[in-house]
Amino acid sequence: MTLLSFFYVLLLIFLMxxxxxxxxxxxxxxxYRAVETPALEAPYPVVTVQLPIYxxxxxxxxxxxxxxxxxxxxxxxxxxxxxxxxxxxxxxxxSEAHSHRSRGLDVRVIRREGREGFKAGALNNALKHxxxxxxxxxxxxxxxxxxxxxxxxxxxxxDPRLGYVQVRLGNINRSFNRVSxxxxxxxxxxxxxxxxxxxxxSLVTNFDGSAAVLRKEAIMDVGGWNSETLSEDMHLSYSxxxxxxxxxxxxxxxxxxxxxxxxxxxxxxxxxxxSGSTQTAxxxxxxxxxxxxxxxxxxxxxxxxxxxxxxxxxxxxxFLVMLLLTALNRFHPGSLYYWVGGASSLGGLGVFLMYAxxxxxxxxxxxxxxxxxxLLGALGIGLSAHITISILKGLLRKEHDFVPTPKYNLxxxxxxxxxxxxxxxxxxxxxxxxxxxxxxxxxxxxxxxxILIPSFSIHLICFFVVAHYTMSP
Numbered sequence: 001m002t003l004l005s006f007f008y009v010l011l012l013i014f015l016m017x018x019x020x021x022x023x024x025x026x027x028x029x030x031x032y033r034a035v036e037t038p039a040l041e042a043p044y045p046v047v048t049v050q051l052p053i054y055x056x057x058x059x060x061x062x063x064x065x066x067x068x069x070x071x072x073x074x075x076x077x078x079x080x081x082x083x084x085x086x087x088x089x090x091x092x093x094x095s096e097a098h099s100h101r102s103r104g105l106d107v108r109v110i111r112r113e114g115r116e117g118f119k120a121g122a123l124n125n126a127l128k129h130x131x132x133x134x135x136x137x138x139x140x141x142x143x144x145x146x147x148x149x150x151x152x153x154x155x156x157x158x159d160p161r162l163g164y165v166q167v168r169l170g171n172i173n174r175s176f177n178r179v180s181x182x183x184x185x186x187x188x189x190x191x192x193x194x195x196x197x198x199x200x201x202s203l204v205t206n207f208d209g210s211a212a213v214l215r216k217e218a219i220m221d222v223g224g225w226n227s228e229t230l231s232e233d234m235h236l237s238y239s240x241x242x243x244x245x246x247x248x249x250x251x252x253x254x255x256x257x258x259x260x261x262x263x264x265x266x267x268x269x270x271x272x273x274x275s276g277s278t279q280t281a282x283x284x285x286x287x288x289x290x291x292x293x294x295x296x297x298x299x300x301x302x303x304x305x306x307x308x309x310x311x312x313x314x315x316x317x318x319f320l321v322m323l324l325l326t327a328l329n330r331f332h333p334g335s336l337y338y339w340v341g342g343a344s345s346l347g348g349l350g351v352f353l354m355y356a357x358x359x360x361x362x363x364x365x366x367x368x369x370x371x372x373x374x375l376l377g378a379l380g381i382g383l384s385a386h387i388t389i390s391i392l393k394g395l396l397r398k399e400h401d402f403v404p405t406p407k408y409n410l411x412x413x414x415x416x417x418x419x420x421x422x423x424x425x426x427x428x429x430x431x432x433x434x435x436x437x438x439x440x441x442x443x444x445x446x447x448x449x450x451i452l453i454p455s456f457s458i459h460l461i462c463f464f465v466v467a468h469y470t471m472s473p
Contacts, residue, residue, distance in 0.1 A: 002330050004321060009337055011318040012344040018311050019347030021304055022354040028197030029357070034252050040154040047149055047213070048078040048132030052122050054115075056140035057089045058409040059258075063140055064096050068105050072149045078132055079107040082122040084115050117227030124224045130216060139210040141407040143172065143256030151253050152213040163218035163245030164237075166195070167253040169211050173410035176261050179469060182375040183259040183266055185358060192251065192361045193354050199249040203301045204241050204294075209233035211255035218245045229283065230394065231276025238284050238302060244293045258407045263379075263469040267386055269405045274309040274387045275394025281306035282395075312387040319384075319459055323436055326443045326452060352377075381459060382466030385429045430467040437463055 049067055053060060067079055079100075083093050090111070097107045112125050123137070134156055138144060152165040168191040171184040190208075198205045207214070209232075219225070222239040225232045241247065260266040281303075288294060288302050325331040355376065359369050437460035444452045 002325075004325055004328075004330060005337065008318060008321045008325065009340050011314050011321065012340050014314050015311060015318075016344060016347050017304055018308060019344070019351050021301070022347075022350035024201070025194050025197030026350070026354050026357055028199075028201040028203075029193040029361075031200040032196035032251060033200070035155070035248060035250055037151050038154045038158045040150070040157060044073050044076045045134060045153065045157065046076045046078060046132040047072060047134045047136060047153060048080060048130045048216075049136045049138065050080050050082060050123065050126050050130070051138055051140070052082045052119050053085055053089070053093065053140055054119075054404055055085045055089045056404075056407055057085075057092055059140050059407050060089070060093060061096050062409060063138065063142060064100055064107070066143050067138065068100050068103070069146050070144060070149055071146045074104055074106070077106060078130070079105060080126050080129060081107065081109045082126050083109050083111050084118075084122055117225075118230075120225035120227035120229075120232035123232070124227070127216070127219065127224060133216055134213050135216055135219070136213045137210050138255070139257065141258040142169075142210055144211070145254065148253065148255065149213070151250065155248060156213065156215055159246070161244065161246055162215065162248060163240040164207050164212050164214040164247050165250060166205060166207055166212040166247065167250045167255055168192075168195075169208065169257045170254040171259050172256040173258050173261065176410055178372070178375060179263055179266065180259050180261045181372045182379060185355065185369065185372050185376050187259060188358045188361075189355050192358055195249045196251045198301065199251075201297070202295075203298055204238065204305070205247050205249040206237035206305070207233045207247070211257070215245075218243075221245070226283075229276050229279040230272050231280050234277055234306070235280045235284065238280070238288060238306065241294060241298075241302075242284070242287050242291045258410055260405055261408070261410065263466070263472070265405055266379075267383065267470070270383060270387055271390035271393075274312070274390045277306055277309055278391050279394055309387060309391060312384040313391065315381060316384040316388050319433075320436075322452065322455065323440045323443075326440055326447060326449055329447045329449075331447075331449050331452065375465065378462040378465040381462035382430065382464075385433060386466075389429070427467045427470040430463050430470065433463040434460060434467060 049070070051063060051067070056063075064079075064081075070077065081093055081097060083090055085093065090109075093109055097109050100107050108129070110122075110126055110129055112122070115121065117124065134153055136144075136149065136152075148167070152167065155165050156162050169187065171180070171187060173180055174184040175181065195205050197203075214236075218240050219236065222236060222243055226235040226239075229235050237247065260269055285303065285306065288299055288306075291299070294302065322331070352373075355373060356369075437456050440456035441453060441460065444450065444456055
């Protein structure tokens, strides 16, 4: 086996912990049991609802209306609109806030000069104005159920070391198009398998940026929100756990939300998450492994969770190495390759089973989700180059730009609405990878490396799918 072949095998080994963890989380999700909410007696604690807003003009009225319907004593409910918007949206926010204030809702608009720190900066600034003991954070597209606070706050009251309660995010525009269906399936897997799996196995359930109630004392204890990373939510989650705060997850409480409906919007979202989680890993990994609070399984799982996006550079690298080996006619696998390749394939089966299990948890047939599952699988490989570039930019740049995901006030009851595909630039990287995949197929035939034909075929399809949907209106 050549040195290059050995490096290829090492890449397959690197991917194994990420894929085999899927079996563990799938097992854990089957053991998950709903968390019972204890009774809460008067006096009720003050809760502050924080609404970070940046030019979400189309959906802000819907958000504030749903917040006004939360079942909680009005004297103990404070609503802060953290407005970083431009003038046009700000006028709408002032008008809506005034309207709800006249009906008895304690709502204030908090503004600052500039957008320093982006969402993290807005949340840090809001802490100075927050009188609540607990903070409910909602994104602009969220639709909280009326009983959200009644299901979450009593848990925080009963356990003084509970730092936050995360609930499930639903997808109100799941059926809008094929892209929204695939992204919804990915998020469903996180909320129906990964989060409950970690909860039942006593691993770290992280805060997902919205749809959670957090203890203000715990936020202050870790120094507030970190604006040096694009994943301030993940940074806060693991910082809290290292400091000894705990967390819990409620699968049966659902806050509605919108998923991206164009692949370009999804790519931008994934770029932000990939950069942010990698930045967070670099900042917190040492503290996680030196922690006397976290158990060994929690440390291992936290490491895999924080570095999860490194799977994509490994996928891209393995493809390029495989192509180079084929071009040099040096792909002569030995017994080690077959052992590792077989183990890697078994791990890949775990990934498929985890996503396929969502069908049973949602009580829908696997046949109905087959096409969606196929598209999601294609995105998993096809986005490897885009996410790899995003990670590198996140590590090399000192200043970062927070690009919010556009929301359009969509729902499953209005499919067919025309959405403009923003920033639709020719996907040159994916086009190049389509060409390289085709070249790999030809070289596999010429050099009789027939074992590689399925792999090059899969990569060709995946890169083509991403290129196609990137340019789709």
